[in-house]
Amino acid sequence: IAIVPHTGKPLALEVAAKTAELLCKNGAKVLLPNELAKGAALQKYADKEALDRADLIVVIGGDGAMLKASHEARKRQIPMLGINTGHLGFLTELEVDEVATYAKAIAKGEYQVDERLILEAEVSGMKPFFCLNDAVLSRSAAARLIYFDVFVDDNFVGQYPADGLLVATPTGSTAYSLSAGGPIVDPDVSCLLLTPICPHMLSARPVVVGIQHTVKIKVRYSDEEVLLTVDGVLGASLKEGQELLIRASSERLQLAKLNTRTFYDVLRERLQAGRDCAPQKGINNR
Structure with a gap:
């Protein structure tokens, strides 16, 4: 041990x-x-x-x-x-x-061993990042609103003007996503949570996505670099036009219960x- x-x-x-x-x-x-x-x-x-x-x-x-x-x-x-x-x-x-x-x-x-969903987050040209809680795209301290184009597979979900956008696992639903207005999800449910952070539109609400899908987030407009953090650790910065792909990893985290x-x-x-x-x-x- x-x-x-x-x-x-x-x-x-x-x-x-x-x-x-x-x-x-x-x-x-x-x-x-x-x-x-x-x-x-x-x-x-x-x-x-x-x-x-x-x-x-x-x-x-x-x-x-x-x-x-x-x-x-x-x-x-x-x-x-x-x-x-x-x-x-x-x-x-x-x-x-x-x-x-x-x-x-x-x-x-x-x-007993409880298996938890893990996310795989990928920016073009970089090695994938893995996270148990969430992958977060957010603005730098001096930046204004970021405009995100969001897709599930090839289906356009919509554009989100917001301070940021996060994708969480059910395990991460009680972390940052909860503070941003996302739902609490039982860890036994297999899904991804797409939660906008301080969106500047009343219709922007969290979306629950099946784990068979890939979420694509494109930085449509931002006057500064957009920061990607995975489980609270800075992973990368994205410029306008870059995309982040997030999917359920084939791996799982094992928790002893x-x-x-x-x-x-x-x-x-x-x-x-x-x-x-x-x-x-x-x-x-x-």
Whole structure:
């Protein structure tokens, strides 16, 4: 088992050391990439080939750490499991106080694997980018509205004057897309979400697209370069006339699940969705 902590957070390093000890006590071989084995408590687990030798990656941090580690997990096609030391933790499976309870199951490989859709984003002349959450086209700080022409396969959807445009997976539907007015989508649904960012037209609404289709976004007009970010990381810049192709990748990301909570449990906990707001009898609710 390879442990990948968020090295910029002391709590994540502390939890990594405790998790490593618990997994070892339950019979697992624990490794950490050399560059992540910070401090005496973790140095003994250092191995430069940790990720290549692993059957499971345990990520300790928040959703950002999970997104970063997802690229290594995808390339090796091994599952990853998150322990939340961040804020929301939509992608993580366990809270810190649950690690001791589930350490034996993790060490013994007693978990299910949930496959998540990954996007492949391609700009002409560049290698494709892969993302678990979203691919975002947005303006630079000083730019004005961007005009995007959007196609699904060869079908013209329409033109969007907006600050930006993003394509998200169901996993990413609770991230930037949600903030931009997109729907929340169960990860078991196979689709792409096309969500405009601050569109300057009332008719511009999110569009749900089947995974058998390719979304093509052309920068029709912009007075500055348009920035492409994938899972929050800058990937490329596009000029007027350039196109971005986005499709569902043939690869999937594997998440290890211990059935500690459902997707809808996470929604209630993280977004306070479904909270009981009904007025109580006997209380003056004016």
